[in-house]
Amino acid sequence: MQYSHAIELKVRDYECDQQAVVNNGVYQNYLEHARHEFLKSRGIDFAAVTGSGVNLVVTRAELDYRKSLVSGDLFRVRSLVRQASRVRFEFHQDIVRLPDETLMLTAKIIGTSLNQQGRPFVPELLRALFDEN
Amino acid sequence: MQYSHAIELKVRDYECDQQAVVNNGVYQNYLEHARHEFLKSRGIDFAAVTGSGVNLVVTRAELDYRKSLVSGDLFRVRSLVRQASRVRFEFHQDIVRLPDETLMLTAKIIGTSLNQQGRPFVPELLRALFDEN
Amino acid sequence: MQYSHAIELKVRDYECDQQAVVNNGVYQNYLEHARHEFLKSRGIDFAAVTGSGVNLVVTRAELDYRKSLVSGDLFRVRSLVRQASRVRFEFHQDIVRLPDETLMLTAKIIGTSLNQQGRPFVPELLRALFDEN
Amino acid sequence: MQYSHAIELKVRDYECDQQAVVNNGVYQNYLEHARHEFLKSRGIDFAAVTGSGVNLVVTRAELDYRKSLVSGDLFRVRSLVRQASRVRFEFHQDIVRLPDETLMLTAKIIGTSLNQQGRPFVPELLRALFDEN
Numbered sequence: 001m002q003y004s005h006a007i008e009l010k011v012r013d014y015e016c017d018q019q020a021v022v023n024n025g026v027y028q029n030y031l032e033h034a035r036h037e038f039l040k041s042r043g044i045d046f047a048a049v050t051g052s053g054v055n056l057v058v059t060r061a062e063l064d065y066r067k068s069l070v071s072g073d074l075f076r077v078r079s080l081v082r083q084a085s086r087v088r089f090e091f092h093q094d095i096v097r098l099p100d101e102t103l104m105l106t107a108k109i110i111g112t113s114l115n116q117q118g119r120p121f122v123p124e125l126l127r128a129l130f131d132e133n
Numbered sequence: 134m135q136y137s138h139a140i141e142l143k144v145r146d147y148e149c150d151q152q153a154v155v156n157n158g159v160y161q162n163y164l165e166h167a168r169h170e171f172l173k174s175r176g177i178d179f180a181a182v183t184g185s186g187v188n189l190v191v192t193r194a195e196l197d198y199r200k201s202l203v204s205g206d207l208f209r210v211r212s213l214v215r216q217a218s219r220v221r222f223e224f225h226q227d228i229v230r231l232p233d234e235t236l237m238l239t240a241k242i243i244g245t246s247l248n249q250q251g252r253p254f255v256p257e258l259l260r261a262l263f264d265e266n
Numbered sequence: 267m268q269y270s271h272a273i274e275l276k277v278r279d280y281e282c283d284q285q286a287v288v289n290n291g292v293y294q295n296y297l298e299h300a301r302h303e304f305l306k307s308r309g310i311d312f313a314a315v316t317g318s319g320v321n322l323v324v325t326r327a328e329l330d331y332r333k334s335l336v337s338g339d340l341f342r343v344r345s346l347v348r349q350a351s352r353v354r355f356e357f358h359q360d361i362v363r364l365p366d367e368t369l370m371l372t373a374k375i376i377g378t379s380l381n382q383q384g385r386p387f388v389p390e391l392l393r394a395l396f397d398e399n
Numbered sequence: 400m401q402y403s404h405a406i407e408l409k410v411r412d413y414e415c416d417q418q419a420v421v422n423n424g425v426y427q428n429y430l431e432h433a434r435h436e437f438l439k440s441r442g443i444d445f446a447a448v449t450g451s452g453v454n455l456v457v458t459r460a461e462l463d464y465r466k467s468l469v470s471g472d473l474f475r476v477r478s479l480v481r482q483a484s485r486v487r488f489e490f491h492q493d494i495v496r497l498p499d500e501t502l503m504l505t506a507k508i509i510g511t512s513l514n515q516q517g518r519p520f521v522p523e524l525l526r527a528l529f530d531e532n
Contacts, residue, residue, distance in 0.1 A: 012432040013445060014291060016284045018337065019183055020446070023280050024191050025161035032158060033411040040471070046412060047419070047470045050152055057201075058157050063194045071284065071446045072439070145299040146312060147424060149417045151470065153313070156413050166278040173338070179279060180286070180337045204313045204417065205306070285449055290457050291431060294424035316418055324423050327462045334456075 001092060003078035004132045005038035008098065011073045021068035028061065031093050031107055034077035044125055053116050054123050059088070060110040067097070067104045074098040081129050087120040088112050089130070134225060136211035137265045138171035141231065144206045154201035161194065164226050164240055167210035177258055186249050187256050192221070193243040200230070200237045207231040216263050220253040221245050267358060269344035270398045271304035274364065277339045287334035294327065297359050297373055300343035310391055319382050320389050325354070326376040333363070333370045340364040347395050353386040354378050355396070400491060402477035403531045404437035407497065410472045420467035427460065430492050430506055433476035443524055452515050453522050458487070459509040466496070466503045473497040480528050486519040487511050488529070 009030060017023040036046045049056060069075060075097050084090040091109040096102060112120040142163060150156040169179045182189060202208060208230050217223040224242040229235060245253040275296060283289040302312045315322060335341060341363050350356040357375040362368060378386040408429060416422040435445045448455060468474060474496050483489040490508040495501060511519040 012428065013435050014283060014289050014428050014431055017280060018180060018282045018284070018286045019188070020284045023165075024194065025158055025165060025280060028158035028161055029411065029413050032156075032413055036412050045471075047151060055152070057198070059198055061157065061194070061196045061198070065190070065192050065194070068190075072444070145295065146302050147295050147298055147416060147422050150413060151415045151417070151419045153417045158413060162278065162280050165280055169279050178338070205311075284446060285454070289431075290460065291424055291427035294427055298422075298424060313417060321418070323464070323467075325464055327423065327460070327464070329460045331456070331458050331460070 001080065001094075002133060003092075003094075004080045004129065005034070005041060006076050006078045007034050007037050008074060008076050009033075011069050011071055011075070013071055016071050019068075021070055022073075024065065027063060027065075027095065027105055027107075030075075030077055030095065031063075031091075031109060034079050034093060035091055035109070038079045038081070042129060049123075049125070055114040056111060056123075057114060058109055058111045062108045064106045065104075066106070067102060069095075069097065069104055075104065080133055081126065082133055083122060083127075083130050084110055087122060089122055089126055134213065134227075135266060136225075136227075137213045137262065138167070138174060139209050139211045140167050140170050141207060141209050142166075144202050144204055144208070146204055149204050152201075154203055155206075157198065160196060160198075160228065160238055160240075163208075163210055163228065164224075164242060167212050167226060168224055168242070171212045171214070175262060182256075182258070188247040189244060189256075190247060191242055191244045195241045197239045198237075199239070200235060202228070202230065202237055208237065213266055214259065214262050215266055216255060216260075217243060220255060222255055222259055222263070267346065267360075268399060269358075269360075270346045270395065271300070271307060272342050272344045273300050273303050274340060274342050275299075277335050277337055277341070279337055282337050285334075287336055288339075290331065293329060293331075293361065293371055293373075296341075296343055296361065297357075297375060300345050300359060301357055301375070304345045304347070308395060315389075315391070321380040322377060322389075323380060324375055324377045328374045330372045331370075332372070333368060335361070335363065335370055341370065346399050347392065348399055349388060349393075349396050350376055353388060355388055355392055400479065400493075401532060402491075402493075403479045403528065404433070404440060405475050405477045406433050406436050407473060407475050408432075410468050410470055410474070412470055415470050418467075420469055423464065426462060426464075426494065426504055426506075429474075429476055429494065430490075430508065433478050433492060434490055434508070437478045437480070441528060448522075448524070454513040455510060455522075456513060457508055457510045461507045463505045464503075465505070466501060468494070468496065468503055474503065479532050480525065481532055482521060482526075482529050483509055486521060488521055488525055
């Protein structure tokens with residue numbers, strides 16, 4: 001898959017649980033942060049978009065956990081986005097551990113936008129991103 | 134669906150983000166807590182199981198977000214578990230807002246157990262739970 | 267100390283870290299939730315107050331950690347609030363483990379309100395709470 | 400103050416609450432991560448130390464909140480550690496926003512080590528750090 005964007009992060013100890021691995025829920029934090037950084041790199045500020053009355057919402061998340069990140073691990077989160085239907089877009093994301101590039105997690109995050117009447121649509125500002133793939 | 138277990142929780146303000154709704158990642162926390170409470174109610178202590186060398190791990194999470202919980206909301210998390218394959222089990226969970234019983238989220242959480250050699254299996258202690266459905 | 271308010275909570279496994287205890291930062295979550303529940307029980311909704319242009323802010327937090335909560339622990343968070351100066355109020359809070367009533371943590375959380383010009387003041391709506399002590 | 404160590408981090412949107420600022424509790428996460436990175440930069444791995452039976456614990460945290468970090472902010476966390484008493488050490492830390500170097504928070508985190516009998520002491524491995532100041 002040809003990803004459009006990547007960021008590198010590092011596991012923080014407070015993200016690890018009693019099993020001494022990154023807690024399952026924390027990966028959604030990593031993925032959200034990566035999506036927002038991806039959008040920001042293309043001039044789309046998530047907070048500003050929300051403020052303008054366009055509500056970007058996640059409708060479905062699919063996460064495949066392959067291996068567990070542990071204390072001190074460096075990792076890369078890669079993202080792309082494409083149109084999924086007339087009113088839905090989907091982000092494909094994965095997490096690879098560094099420096100050995102081991103695949104740790106893959107995810108598909110499906111979303112839509114709600115206008116001020118709560119009607120779903122794909123906002124114009126995302127369309128340019130679909131052509132990157 | 135006939136759920137085996139339910140707990141009632143309340144949204145805490147620190148769980149809400151700038152969109153003034155519970156952040157998407159927090160639902161995985163609610164679901165994990167509900168699963169561990171479900172297991173505990175059947176005499177299975179997650180921490181003790183981990184300590185005994187049986188590693189219960191999530192391999193896939195599917196979450197369908199329908200509506201957003203907001204500050205102050207009460208809600209119920211319901212859970213059941215069944216065998217998904219020779220080496221996998223799956224929890225079905227949902228979240229309904231109280232008191233109006235609006236469905237907010239449904240989830241399927243697939244997992245396995247790893248023995249000390251890292252080989253997947255379904256531990257005996259979960260089998261009794263499969264017969265509850 | 268004569269506390270005005272108490273709530274009972276239970277440790278959730280995702281709140282525990284690799285040392286198998288509740289992570290230090292999580293106690294601030296417990297304390298914030300307890301303060302907001304205290305205010306709500308007196309008719310003061312934190313989200314509504316913020317929306318009305320009165321910004322309640324924490325200016326200093328002092329936490330004394332005595333013992334560590336662990337997986338499965340039940341505990342009570344107790345709170346009172348009093349005026350600390352012309353422009354500051356302070357919450358006194360503690361956490362006791364149940365059912366053995368062991369004192370786990372004491373805290374003093376100092377705050378103020380900022381009006382829309384960013385000027386500190388103690389809002390009228392808190393004054394009734396000071397008389398409870 | 401002459402700090403021994405600094406790391407640069409960036410606010411993530413999931414760390415912001417309904418007031419559109421970083422939630423008060425999250426600063427303790429930043430500070431803990433900075434302390435662990437500081438220790439690691441001096442060859443002290445927090446997880447390994449814990450595993451070796453030396454339990455580093457926080458006994459008191461004092462945080463002075465001056466200004467609020469918001470979505471997208473870059474910031475630096477600076478740390479030093481010194482001996483506070485025969486059995487206690489204290490970290491002094493602050494957070495400055497970048498690039499304008501505005502002071503956002505100062506903190507003092509007091510801790511001790513517990514040996515396997517639960518007796519407090521200052522471990523030899525920290526002593527070299529005290530001489531850095």
